[in-house]
Amino acid sequence: MDQNAEFEARIARGETIEPKDWMPEDYKKQLIRMMSQHAHSEIVGMLPEGEWITRAPSLRRKKILLAKVQDEAGHGLYIYSGVETLGADRDSVTHDLLTGKAKYSSIFNYPTLTWADIGVIGWFVDGAAIVNQTMLAKCSYGPYARAMVRICKEENFHKKQGYELVAGLANGTKEQKEMAQDAVNRWWWPSLMMFGPSDKDSPNSPQLMKWKVKKESNDTLRQRFVNLTIPQANAINLTIPDPDLKFNQETGNWDFGEIDWTEFYEVLKGNGPCNKERLEARNKAFKNGEWVREAARVYAEKHNVQ
Ligand code: BYC
Numbered sequence: 001m002d003q004n005a006e007f008e009a010r011i012a013r014g015e016t017i018e019p020k021d022w023m024p025e026d027y028k029k030q031l032i033r034m035m036s037q038h039a040h041s042e043i044v045g046m047l048p049e050g051e052w053i054t055r056a057p058s059l060r061r062k063k064i065l066l067a068k069v070q071d072e073a074g075h076g077l078y079i080y081s082g083v084e085t086l087g088a089d090r091d092s093v094t095h096d097l098l099t100g101k102a103k104y105s106s107i108f109n110y111p112t113l114t115w116a117d118i119g120v121i122g123w124f125v126d127g128a129a130i131v132n133q134t135m136l137a138k139c140s141y142g143p144y145a146r147a148m149v150r151i152c153k154e155e156n157f158h159k160k161q162g163y164e165l166v167a168g169l170a171n172g173t174k175e176q177k178e179m180a181q182d183a184v185n186r187w188w189w190p191s192l193m194m195f196g197p198s199d200k201d202s203p204n205s206p207q208l209m210k211w212k213v214k215k216e217s218n219d220t221l222r223q224r225f226v227n228l229t230i231p232q233a234n235a236i237n238l239t240i241p242d243p244d245l246k247f248n249q250e251t252g253n254w255d256f257g258e259i260d261w262t263e264f265y266e267v268l269k270g271n272g273p274c275n276k277e278r279l280e281a282r283n284k285a286f287k288n289g290e291w292v293r294e295a296a297r298v299y300a301e302k303h304n305v306q
Helices: 003-012 025-044 046-050 059-084 090-098 115-136 142-170 174-193 205-210 218-235 261-271 275-288 290-302
Strands: 246-248 253-255
Touching (some): 025 090, 025 205, 025 275, 046 275, 059 090, 115 174, 261 275, 275 290
């Protein structure tokens, strides 16, 4: 059996592919693309929430937010290490983010305007990430799958703190409830876009699903997220901003309205509300970290460590 047929047979048997195993170049390429985009998302994802650390309304909330943003950094570093197991060079992966060549999740190009946004990000954005990543925890590439198991555990805390925060506001004063509803209105549709284009317009899905990197499609996961989230919104008397939302007795799903795909593709092209700001912030951080990289390089040279 040639290497390719053996690889396909292993995938069909549900085996996990490990870094030293033979794999087709395209499998490697797809994983580097997807995992590096994921790692970039974790790192850029620190920015919208990080802006609120100094403005958190209590010490408890500040500690929770600080820990969450720090967790996202850990996720990014963890996944970057996974990318390196595929032979990708970390410097060039970073370079692709800083120059705008590599993508990161569209969701992080929206601004965090009020404190309620912090709660809604935990609830919706981490909630969507959990739905997506629970599937990826069973993906065919071992290091990515194992990273997802650990990351999902932390994302669960993130989601719970977000929902708790929003529930508190929703049960608070009139102004607090309005602030929570406004955040839900602004983050709902961008959160649905996190799952990517609809299946018919998703060029990477067929190959990724064949290789069991993705085990479920963009639309399937999006629907699961909608089904999970509507009862949560109802429980705290917040309204999801979609007049077409309707429970379908036949399918057991919540039917929902059409996503504004023009907006999605504009954000991907770099024209979202905060794309420019996010890239500038990452470039500034990279420049400010120059002395740390230099110190590490000199230390490694002196002590002969790699
Ligand atoms: N945003 O063929 P498709 C987090 C791109 S962070 C931007 O369906 P695929 C968190 C896609 O890359 C969670 N780009 O692609 C962190 C492709 O472009 P290229 C981030 C998107 O790969 C901090 C093109 O559109 N999670 O949880 O089959 C604080 C066509 O799409 C998006 C991950 O990254 C998007 N939303 O499926 C809080 C999970 N959607 O590369 C929370 C890992 C699509 O061909 N990634 N594109 O030029 C995935 O599961 C998949 O890559 C996607 C897309 C479902 C995102």
